[in-house]
Amino acid sequence: MSNVVQLIVPSQRQEPAERHAALMQSFAKHRRFGDDVFWLKENAELLNILECTQANVGDAALSIYSGYYENVEKRLQFFPQYYRFLLSICLDLEDLGMAGNKGEVLSKWVAEQGFAQAELSDLQRMEARRLMARRGIDPLPEDGGLEERMRRFMSRSATFAMPNKKAAYELTHAVFYLSEYGRIDPVLCAETAKSLEFIGLLAFLEQNADLLAEVVVALKFGDLPVPELWENWLLRHTAMFEIESGDHVAQQDDYHEYLVCNWMLAATDRKPFNRAFDAERMGFFKPVGAGGPLRELSECMYRMDEDRSGNWDKMREPVLETLSPDAQLIMTCAENSCDSFDEFFQGFARASSLVGAS
Numbered sequence: 001m002s003n004v005v006q007l008i009v010p011s012q013r014q015e016p017a018e019r020h021a022a023l024m025q026s027f028a029k030h031r032r033f034g035d036d037v038f039w040l041k042e043n044a045e046l047l048n049i050l051e052c053t054q055a056n057v058g059d060a061a062l063s064i065y066s067g068y069y070e071n072v073e074k075r076l077q078f079f080p081q082y083y084r085f086l087l088s089i090c091l092d093l094e095d096l097g098m099a100g101n102k103g104e105v106l107s108k109w110v111a112e113q114g115f116a117q118a119e120l121s122d123l124q125r126m127e128a129r130r131l132m133a134r135r136g137i138d139p140l141p142e143d144g145g146l147e148e149r150m151r152r153f154m155s156r157s158a159t160f161a162m163p164n165k166k167a168a169y170e171l172t173h174a175v176f177y178l179s180e181y182g183r184i185d186p187v188l189c190a191e192t193a194k195s196l197e198f199i200g201l202l203a204f205l206e207q208n209a210d211l212l213a214e215v216v217v218a219l220k221f222g223d224l225p226v227p228e229l230w231e232n233w234l235l236r237h238t239a240m241f242e243i244e245s246g247d248h249v250a251q252q253d254d255y256h257e258y259l260v261c262n263w264m265l266a267a268t269d270r271k272p273f274n275r276a277f278d279a280e281r282m283g284f285f286k287p288v289g290a291g292g293p294l295r296e297l298s299e300c301m302y303r304m305d306e307d308r309s310g311n312w313d314k315m316r317e318p319v320l321e322t323l324s325p326d327a328q329l330i331m332t333c334a335e336n337s338c339d340s341f342d343e344f345f346q347g348f349a350r351a352s353s354l355v356g357a358s
Contacts, residue, residue, distance in 0.1 A: 013276045020050060021061035022277035028064045030281035031251070035075065040085035042255065047092040049259055052181035053266040055273075057096045065093055069100065076106060083115050084124070087131050095134075104135040111139040122149050123170050130177040150174050155191040160198040161347025163294065168199040168211055175218035182267070188222040196224065197340045198347070204230055204334050207292035209237045210257040213264040220267040227337040234264055240287035243275075249283035258284035293327030301349055310346035 014022070027046050032039035043065075050057060068075075068089065076086045087110060091103040110116070116128035116139035125146055132139050140146065153159075154174055159167055175196070178186035188196075196218055203212035213234055219226050238261040241254075262272035300322045301308055309315050312335070320328050335341045 016271075016273075017056045017058045017061065019273050019275070019277050020055050020057050021064070022279040023273060024050075024057070024061050024064050025279040026277065026282045028068075031255075035079065037082060037085070040082055040089070044085045044088045044092075045256060045259055047089055047096070048181075049263045049266075049272075051092040051095050053263065053272060055096070059097065062093060062096060062098045065089075065098070069093055069098060069102065072102060072106065076110075080113070080115060083110050084127055084131060091131060091134050104137075107132040107135045107137045107139075111137050114139075116140050122146060122153070123173060126150055126174065126177045130180070147178070150178070151189075151192070154195055155189055157191050157194040157198055158347050160195040160202075161344050162350065163202055163206075163298070165211070168202065169214070171195055171199060172211075172214040172218045175221055179221040182217075182221045186222055188224065193219075193222065193224050194340055194343070196222070197338050198344050200227070200230060201334055201338070201341065201344050202294065204233070204337065205292045205297065205330065206294040207289070207330070209234060209286065210254075210260055213257070213260040216264045217260070217267045226268070229333055229337040231264075231268060234261060235270075237261065237287060238265065242285045242287070243277070244283045244285065245278040245280055247281055249281050251283075253283040254286040255284045257286055293323055293330050296323050296327050297331070297348075308349055308351045310349040310351045312342045312345040315345070315349070 023046060027043050032042060049055075072086060072090050076083060079086065087103070087106055090106060094100060094103045110128075111132055116125055116132075119125045119128060125140060125143065129138060129140055129146065154171055160171060175186055175188065175192075178188075196215055200212060200215040200219075203209075203215060212230055216226050216230060216234065238258075241258055241261070265274075266272040297319065300319055304318075316335075320331060323331060
């Protein structure tokens, strides 16, 4: 699995600016409509990746969002619950080249309204702070411990040795915010690096390209090594995406996975979105394939009860013999992909008994 050839070939039909314009046209005009929160989510994610990868976006492409930009104050006033999406889109459009200074005005207003103070989680507070810091504004000047609390969460690697997608995605996003999306060194400690490796292993065992791509981006932003096997698997997976165009295309697709896989290409010094796109409704569909052995592995370990051990050398044979051939191959690749597998398995096994339990 480690000797996979990159299958993406350069488009002979479109220049990068044309490809980006077609993507922006599809997301802004043809997939979702009006003030749908899913429109906000999709376009915020696309523009965020284009901005942080310094994509070549011309005036014609930015004009696609002129209606949004002209009315963003009205949207923000009526939909304050979506302020992070609304502000993110506005800031990214300006940083991609849209003429105007609404981002600073809106950031000041949002800070004055105290929206960030109403957030329930440190991750959301950190995102709000990062957004407004782009225009020199701190919406939470009284919260000097936010970064310290987040780093404490990130460095508890035991949290990330067992399946918990919410915690996993919060970890990758915390790295994105601390690194200013790759612009500064987030100064990750050894335990946080281990946390990223653990969720990378879980993502690989599940064959979850969406999460694994985010892990690879976070590792690159932290100037940490990326397992070659993970990277090569993602390259092959990304190249096999199918893109359909036309009004018949289903709304439910794998667009987010496609976006973050291409973000991973940019983070690993490859060309993202390197194929021709249609400036119409498009759907992005991941390759059909067997899922990973994560569920099989979890069920196997749970059934072992008192025979369960966190020692991979001891458990390897009895575990592998319960798995299907495809699952055995993925397990073997996972254990050889990074040095922390044994320590990961120790936490994943959850073999320590409850003190005083009858």
